[in-house]
Amino acid sequence: MDQQNKNSNYAFLPDDLLMKMLDKVPDTVGKMNGMFDVQDEPIKKGIEELKNKGLINKITSKEHTTSLIAVDGSNIVEKMTGTDILLAMGVGVEGLTNGETVGWEDNKNQYYQWQTVLPHGDANARLIQGIMFLMELSVLAHASHEVRIMDGNHMTPILKINSMLSAKDENAGPEYCSALTEFLKETYNKIIPDIPDIVSAAFSNENIVAMVKYSSSRDILESHLKDHKDIRVDDKTFFSLGLAQDEYTKPLSVGQSKDENRIWGDLHIKCNLDAIKEKDELNKEFKKVLEKIKTKDYKGRSKESEIYFTYYKPYDDGPAYRIEIKKGIANNLPKLEKYLLSIKNQIVFPEIREPYPQYLVDLMAKSIAMGLFSIQEAIRLSPDLKIDRGKFNLLFNYRT
Amino acid sequence: MSDKINFSKEIIDVIAKQDSTIGITGSPSTTLDIEIDITEDKKTERALGQMVFVMLNEDGKDVLVIGQIISVETQNRWHEDPSFKGVIKRHGKLPHLSGTADNRIATISVQACYALDANEPMGHILGTSPSTGENVKKMNNDVMKALVKKHEKHITYMGKVYGTDVDLPLWFKHFDKTNNDELGANDAYHIGVFGKTGSGKTVTASYMLLGYTKNKNNLSVLVLDPQGQFYNDKDLLPPRGQKFEDRVKASGMNFNKYEITKDVYLPGDKYELFGELLQNNKFLEEAFRPLYTEDKIEAAKNVIVDYLRGRSNKPGFNLGSITDSKKLLEEMLKRFLEVKDDEEKKIGFSKYVYGIFGTKETRTRLQSRIKSISENIDRQTGILSKWNNALYLFTQKKEDNTNKVSVDDIVDKIVNNNGNFVVLDLSPKKGEIENENLQALFVSIIESKIVEVGADLFAKGEKANCLIVLDEAHRFISKESSDPRIKEFTKEIIGSVRTTRKYGIGYMFITQTIESLDNEILNQMRIFSFGYGLTSGSELRKVSEVINNKSAVQLYKSFIDPSSNNRFPFMFFGPISPLSFTGSPLFMEVYGDISMFS
Structure with missing residues (x-):
């Protein structure tokens, strides 16, 4: 209360609060300095060692393609007083081209969207998130473009689809499962047992690469530079500081370090929803689909995942990017370099830090908020809406 | 028999056949300015200046709203984003977004509204702003003709809606009550026709005067012609060789033209x-x-x-x-x-x-x-x-011993009689009239006589019902002039325009510059016609003050010099058209051929 106006027992909000925050800025800057206090020497040594191990390459290829897209999605659960509106979308956009574009053929959707209304339920968010990832995977799998950027990493869709199908602990009941069935039918004319196919189509497609915007992984540092204890930053920061322009790390299978290997080894999708009669069959199918990307076989023995990753630094002044690729690309360096160069050509640094289509698609996906607002208004204004005057309040959000 | 025709239904039927949707009513809109979102298939079509219409429902009535597109704006959110500007800077256009994601928003200035619930379309003032999502369609001659069918014979066509093929209906009412099937405004209008040399103002003024000749039973016209352009009938009507005099005579008006130095004698006591x-x-x-x-x-x-x-x-x-x-x-x-x-x-x-x-x-x-x-x-x-x-100049006989006419005779023709169209040539003649000072003096003599006779008529409860045309008005109306005679005449004119409307005397000032006219005169004007060229700062300010509509002034500013394309655009403001009763300006290109005039 020391900053509070002395003539009043009540703070001038938010001004007083803001003043307090500003007062703390020097402390925050000090802490930040500590984190940025990365010595050049350890980084140099680390990079040197990786080079000696043959783990760092430089792009020599000139070949690239503009047949490139990025895909993203978004979802919302709008908690209204009487019900929840669920809304999800998955969308893809093309990158910068030299005039010619590939486009989307008639039978290959550039986007999917789906919406429904469910009674209040904690599991609703898990349902719509899982649906969003199914949409993203479908857009990625069905496009015709040579390079297709998935937003994030390969692991997240698996986690979210698993979460969707294992929401028993949050009382996901028949209505929840009916909504999922309805989504699959409306969107793809598919049924629940087809979900593994949707996942498989994307995870086995070499054209699909994953680019994560934020990563705290220390997979390489923990596995190949174990002795460099003085490097305390994450892999992405390390390579951002250490790599030169156009250098990239030799593609390695995910799960190089002990911790990450365990995580990739434990990956699973296990349906526990009683309302889904085919859940056992479904789980068997998921096991098969995930077998290739896990770091353990069905007997628990260690093995390589078919998902690889590389760190690539396209510009001297810019960051390094973690890019996940399929085994086929990892083992085909000319093709890998073509992909990397194609991604480089989509980066308009410094205005946009991620590849242009990834930035653009993010904006497109975020427009879902506007979509939800429109849906709500249209519902409230619909002449077909049958609701008693006294219950009209149920159409509004539970909070202002 | 005409009362049995359901004009409104005919309009509705014609409109129902139109599939010329150009856009959809958008937001925000008011009763005077309506935003429209232009549809994708029409985005590359010319929109600026287009006359459009939209059918609305107000109080259970069908209301036809007519307006002109006075501004068009392209919006593309991606091109406005600073991050994307960086992309554009280095890579050029944005694939799938540049052009494709454009939105075009146009603003319609509402010109007129008609309620179509009775047999005849009735003038209507919008009582509420239009709903969004209504189809806005391009006007065409079929709809326009249906709309003005009731007044067909009173309508004058002298040009097309700016940038379109739609003929714009105008009406030139005489200054008394409607009489002998000639529409009357029951008020005298002062008119200004402005435009730089080559803007087409003389042709436009000539067309307007031909419009007024449709009132031969009620109105007379006197043209005070300081350059002899009307007297010599030179280049008044396009194409070259067309005679204004023939057109006036064809209307049924008596056409007389006099050279002041030869045909008219001045009062002997002057x-x-x-x-x-x-x-x-x-x-x-x-x-x-x-x-x-x-x-x-x-x-x-x-x-x-x-x-x-x-x-x-x-x-x-x-x-x-x-x-x-x-x-x-x-x-x-x-x-x-x-x-x-x-x-x-x-x-x-x-x-x-x-x-x-x-x-x-x-x-x-x-x-x-x-x-x-x-x-x-x-x-x-x-x-x-x-x-x-x-x-x-004062003798009553010409050199050939025939009689001259007196100023009184001319004034009598104009003020006391209808159906006369008189042109008085005041152009400079070596040794006789060599400067504006004298022209102003002649005009002053005639003008004061007209006012005097007009006042007498008014005292008797009658109206003069005449239009006095002052061509090249800037020559003898200027408060800033160093010539005391012109200064004095300017004062007289200011006094006249204030008082003569009630006598039924209207003035038409044809001039190159709006600045030359005193504010008092501008304040008394009801009909304005602005041709190309009033674009200097001070003149544009005057135009803006008159129009009081930023978008309309922007559109006026966009007029192209007629010398480059031989098209003569004009902005009309005032009660000159059945479509102009909201007070919004109308934009028109006058016909380049008198044969189209009707």
Whole structure:
């Protein structure tokens, strides 16, 4: 209360609060300095060692393609007083081209969207998130473009689809499962047992690469530079500081370090929803689909995942990017370099830090908020809406 | 029989057949300005200037709203984003977003609304702003014709809606009540036609005047023509060779044209005017030379005017009654030399010589000069010619001994009679009228007479119902002029425009610049016609003050110089069209061929 106006027992909000925050800025800057206090020497040594191990390459290829897209999605659960509106979308956009574009053929959707209304339920968010990832995977799998950027990493869709199908602990009941069935039918004319196919189509497609915007992984540092204890930053920061322009790390299978290997080894999708009669069959199918990307076989023995990753630094002044690729690309360096160069050509640094289509698609996906607002208004204004005057309040959000 | 025709239903039927949707009503919109979102398939079509219509429902009635697109804006959120600007800077256009994601938003200035619930479309003022999502369609001649069918014979077509093929209906009502099936405004309008040289203002004014000739039973028109363009009927109507006179006669009006120096005699008691003429044609300078200063010339003029006024005390003497002009000159010069009464004897000179110069030497010199002229009068051809020319303007007979008309006759034709179209040529003639000062003087004489007769009629409960056209008005209306005669006339005109509307006298000012007209005159104007070229800062400000509509002024500013494409765009403002009752300006391109005029 020391900053509070002395003539009043009540703070001038938010001004007083803001003043307090500003007062703390020097402390925050000090802490930040500590984190940025990365010595050049350890980084140099680390990079040197990786080079000696043959783990760092430089792009020599000139070949690239503009047949490139990025895909993203978004979802919302709008908690209204009487019900929840669920809304999800998955969308893809093309990158910068030299005039010619590939486009989307008639039978290959550039986007999917789906919406429904469910009674209040904690599991609703898990349902719509899982649906969003199914949409993203479908857009990625069905496009015709040579390079297709998935937003994030390969692991997240698996986690979210698993979460969707294992929401028993949050009382996901028949209505929840009916909504999922309805989504699959409306969107793809598919049924629940087809979900593994949707996942498989994307995870086995070499054209699909994953680019994560934020990563705290220390997979390489923990596995190949174990002795460099003085490097305390994450892999992405390390390579951002250490790599030169156009250098990239030799593609390695995910799960190089002990911790990450365990995580990739434990990956699973296990349906526990009683309302889904085919859940056992479904789980068997998921096991098969995930077998290739896990770091353990069905007997628990260690093995390589078919998902690889590389760190690539396209510009001297810019960051390094973690890019996940399929085994086929990892083992085909000319093709890998073509992909990397194609991604480089989509980066308009410094205005946009991620590849242009990834930035653009993010904006497109975020427009879902506007979509939800429109849906709500249209519902409230619909002449077909049958609701008693006294219950009209149920159409509004539970909070202002 | 016409009351049995359901005009409204015909309009609705015609509209139902139109599939020319250009956009959808958007937001925000008001009752005067409607935003429209232009549809994808029409995004590359010309929108600016288009006349459009939209059917709305208000109080259960079908309401037809007509307007003109006065601005169009392209919006593309991606091109406005600073991050994307970086992309554009380096890579050029944004694939799938540049062009594709454009939105075009147009603004319609509402011109007119009609309620279509009765047999006849009734003028309507929108009581609420339009809903979004209504189809806005391009106007075409089918809809326009259906809309004005009831008033078909009162409509004048003199151009197309700016940038379109739609004929714009205008009406030119006379200034009294509707009578003899001729529409009356029951109010006299003052009109301004503005535009730089080459903007088409003379053609536009001519078309407008032809529109007014449709009122032959109620209205007369007088054109005061300082350049002789109407008198010579030169390039008034396109294409070249078309005669304005023929068109006026075809309307049924009587067409008369007079050259003021040859066909009209001025009132014989206007001695001051005679003095001005002598001053103007350099008679004074030549006869009484040397006169070094303007003061002396003015003094010489005054003594002649004094002399003639003195003569006019004798009944029967006036400038119109002179049969021997040389004799009058001789008598005058003789009197200038005579020393008659005690006063003159005392000063040693006639009061006239005394009135011009201040010293004995200069007076003596003048006396000698006058004496020399008097003694050799027949050899003074230059002086005699100037004297005769000035006096000729007051004589009632022409050189061929036929009668001239009087100013009173002309005024009578215009004010007391209908169906007369008179052109009065005031153009400069060497030795007779050489400057605006004199033109202003002539106009002043005629104008004051018209006002005088108009006031008499008004006192009797009648209206003059006439239109006075002042071509090249900037020549003799200017408050800033250094010429006192023009300043005085400007004052007179300002007084007239204030008072003559109630007499049923309207003025049409045709001028190159709006700045030249006094604010008082502009404030009294009801109909404005702005052609290309009023784009200098101060002129545009005046136009903006009149129109009070930013988008409309922007559209006006976008007019292209007619010399580059031979198209003559105009912005009309005021009650000139059945489509202009909301007070929004109308944009038009006047026909390039009189054969299209109807």
